[in-house]
Amino acid sequence: MKAYLIITGTLFGLIAVMHLLKAIGDRQQMATDPVSFFAMAALGVVAAALSVWAWRLFRLQRRS
Numbered sequence: 285m286k287a288y289l290i291i292t293g294t295l296f297g298l299i300a301v302m303h304l305l306k307a308i309g310d311r312q313q314m315a316t317d318p319v320s321f322f323a324m325a326a327l328g329v330v331a332a333a334l335s336v337w338a339w340r341l342f343r344l345q346r347r348s
Contacts, residue, residue: 286346289338291345293335293339300328300332302335303328307325310324
C-alpha cells in the first residue's frame, strides 16, 4: 500500500505541475478560449488535490 501511495502521489504531483506549466505557457489562450483554459486549470487543481491526498494517506500509514 505504501508503494502505491508514493507512486500515486508522485504521478498526480507531476501531472499537476505539467498542467500549471501548460497554463502559464497558454495564458494568451485565455483571451480567445477561456472555457478550455479554465478546464485545464481545474484539472491541474484536481491532480494537485489527489497528490496531496495520497501523500497525507502515506504519512498516516507510516505512523500506524
